[in-house]
Amino acid sequence: MKRIDVCLLLEGTYPYVRGGVSSWVHQLISGLSHLNFYLVFIGGSRSFYQQQHYTLPDNVVGMETHYLMDKDGLLAPRARRGKKSAFSLWQNVISRFKNPEQTLDGEHLQGLLANLGKKHGLSYDDFLYSERSWDVIVDLYFQHAQNQSFVDYFWTFRNIYSPLFTLVKVAENLPPARLFHSISTGYAGFLGALAKQKQQVPYLLTEHGIYTKERKIDLTQASWIKDRHSALDTSIHKKMEQTRQTWIDFFEQLGRTAYDQADSIVALYEGNRQRQIKDGAPADKTGVIVNGISMERFSEAYAKRPQQAPKVAGLIGRVVPIKDIKTFIRAIRVALNSEPELQGWIIGPTEEDPSYVRECELLVNSLGLQDNVLFLGMQNVAEILPKLGVCMLTSISEAQPLVLLEAMAAGIPCVASEVGSCREILEGMNEHDQQLGRCGYVTNIADPNQASEALLALLEDDQRWRQMGDNGYRRVQAYYQEHTMYERYQALYEEHLTWQE
Numbered sequence: 001m002k003r004i005d006v007c008l009l010l011e012g013t014y015p016y017v018r019g020g021v022s023s024w025v026h027q028l029i030s031g032l033s034h035l036n037f038y039l040v041f042i043g044g045s046r047s048f049y050q051q052q053h054y055t056l057p058d059n060v061v062g063m064e065t066h067y068l069m070d071k072d073g074l075l076a077p078r079a080r081r082g083k084k085s086a087f088s089l090w091q092n093v094i095s096r097f098k099n100p101e102q103t104l105d106g107e108h109l110q111g112l113l114a115n116l117g118k119k120h121g122l123s124y125d126d127f128l129y130s131e132r133s134w135d136v137i138v139d140l141y142f143q144h145a146q147n148q149s150f151v152d153y154f155w156t157f158r159n160i161y162s163p164l165f166t167l168v169k170v171a172e173n174l175p176p177a178r179l180f181h182s183i184s185t186g187y188a189g190f191l192g193a194l195a196k197q198k199q200q201v202p203y204l205l206t207e208h209g210i211y212t213k214e215r216k217i218d219l220t221q222a223s224w225i226k227d228r229h230s231a232l233d234t235s236i237h238k239k240m241e242q243t244r245q246t247w248i249d250f251f252e253q254l255g256r257t258a259y260d261q262a263d264s265i266v267a268l269y270e271g272n273r274q275r276q277i278k279d280g281a282p283a284d285k286t287g288v289i290v291n292g293i294s295m296e297r298f299s300e301a302y303a304k305r306p307q308q309a310p311k312v313a314g315l316i317g318r319v320v321p322i323k324d325i326k327t328f329i330r331a332i333r334v335a336l337n338s339e340p341e342l343q344g345w346i347i348g349p350t351e352e353d354p355s356y357v358r359e360c361e362l363l364v365n366s367l368g369l370q371d372n373v374l375f376l377g378m379q380n381v382a383e384i385l386p387k388l389g390v391c392m393l394t395s396i397s398e399a400q401p402l403v404l405l406e407a408m409a410a411g412i413p414c415v416a417s418e419v420g421s422c423r424e425i426l427e428g429m430n431e432h433d434q435q436l437g438r439c440g441y442v443t444n445i446a447d448p449n450q451a452s453e454a455l456l457a458l459l460e461d462d463q464r465w466r467q468m469g470d471n472g473y474r475r476v477q478a479y480y481q482e483h484t485m486y487e488r489y490q491a492l493y494e495e496h497l498t499w500q501e
Contacts, residue, residue, distance in 0.1 A: 002061045005035040007177035011042045011188035015054040018349045020402045030057045031486040039063040068163040075125045082130030086115045086122035100252035103260045109197040116168040145242040185211040189258025202496035205262040208399040212255040256280040268400035269421035291400045292485030301385045301410035309389035309465040314345045316403045320353045327394040330448035333367045344373040385410035408472030414440035415454040439472030
């Protein structure tokens with residue numbers, strides 16, 4: 001195998017899942033074609049990731065995939081005691097997960113690499129079946145959850161900590177690389193921390209969203225976790241259900257460990273950099289590199305932009321809950337009262353969450369929008385943008401959406417919810433940028449009435465529509481071009497690679 005310059009650690013994204021992060025990864029690899037990349041994909045279960053959606057560039061020299069929830073070859077249960085020293089380390093590590101502000105340090109990670117999954121350390125079978133493992137769970141239960149279901153606690157414990165065995169095994173078998181780069185914290189970030197300790201080479205971290213915050217949103221809304229508060233407890237101050245809290249503690253520790261071990265930490269905009277620092281990232285390691293796009297790719301779309309706004313609102317993105325497609329559908333319903341010819345196009349993949357897609361389809365039917373709201377699936381974004389009057393984004397969480405930059409490069413105004421860096425994209429990140437003028441409207445999250453009002457304000461005034469479209473074009477040209485992003489990453493890689501020459 002050729003020398004590996006950069007080993008990318010990817011969780012639940014490229015090349016198996018379409019979306020903004022995957023597009024960015026593909027763009028980064030293609031743009032830095034003089035470097036050799038190796039890909040490590042981490043997913044939940046093999047059944048979720050059957051089709052590769054991207055053709056790997058020639059400078060990808062290898063790839064491996066791992067599934068954290070698929071377990072093969074376990075021994076049958078039998079009585080076993082477990083090694084005392086290994087479980088002493090294990091208890092120490094677990095205590096940090098119960099107290100995430102105390103980060104797992106290099107010594108802990110080296111201990112995990114030396115013991116986890118080892119026959120003479122803490123084997124996976126010892127974790128599942130040994131008497132010492134049982135003692136650890138019972139002790140933790142009485143310390144943290146004795147008023148809740150022990151059965152729930154037992155299975156939560158097993159499900160949460162089992163992936164650590166897989167991650168340690170992956171880290172031990174990675175090919176030599178000059179540096180590791182994870183595109184999130186979470187499991188990929190924790191693998192980056194382990195890989196750094198194993199190979200003693202630099203580890204970089206780029207976050208698009210804030211992984212830990214997004215997991216908290218997911219877990220807070222998760223219906224598979226049943227709240228089991230006492231029926232007599234009607235206090236608004238009752239604590240979060242223990243299972244949710246245990247998962248949140250786990251992801252907080254993964255995030256803090258990744259921050260602690262990373263040599264450089266990149267955010268897409270200043271707001272997220274501040275959030276990383278608040279969540280435990282050392283400020284002197286952090287920096288901002290904004291997304292960039294190819295103006296050339298959208299030059300034809302910009303040239304084809306009509307004189308008058310097409311009565312079409314387009315939402316370009318995956319049909320998943322975090323994109324809040326339902327608010328877009330409801331906004332179209334409200335706007336139709338004033339603009340009866342309006343079309344709402346949902347443009348993006350639908351295979352990731354079929355149940356949510358079905359909920360959206362039912363909402364369209366229940367509101368009588370079958371002729372006005374269309375699911376178009378994947379489309380060539382550069383070709384469809386000139387057909388849109390407004391690009392809408394109703395997400396409940398984003399970082400720096402590429403789709404807004406792409407619409408702006410095509411001269412299409414946008415309406416976006418108040419998430420991530422949407423406001424600074426549409427209104428300007430600093431005083432000089434703001435002088436270019438706004439290129440759309442920012443609305444409250446999950447507010448279809450406000451989204452509808454902003455949509456109509458653009459569609460009903462062609463002069464305003466073209467002016468905001470031109471403002472966006474100039475903003476992308478000035479601040480968000482891909483060559484700038486490549487230069488920044490090239491410099492960052494060189495900073496950590498040159499000492500190895």
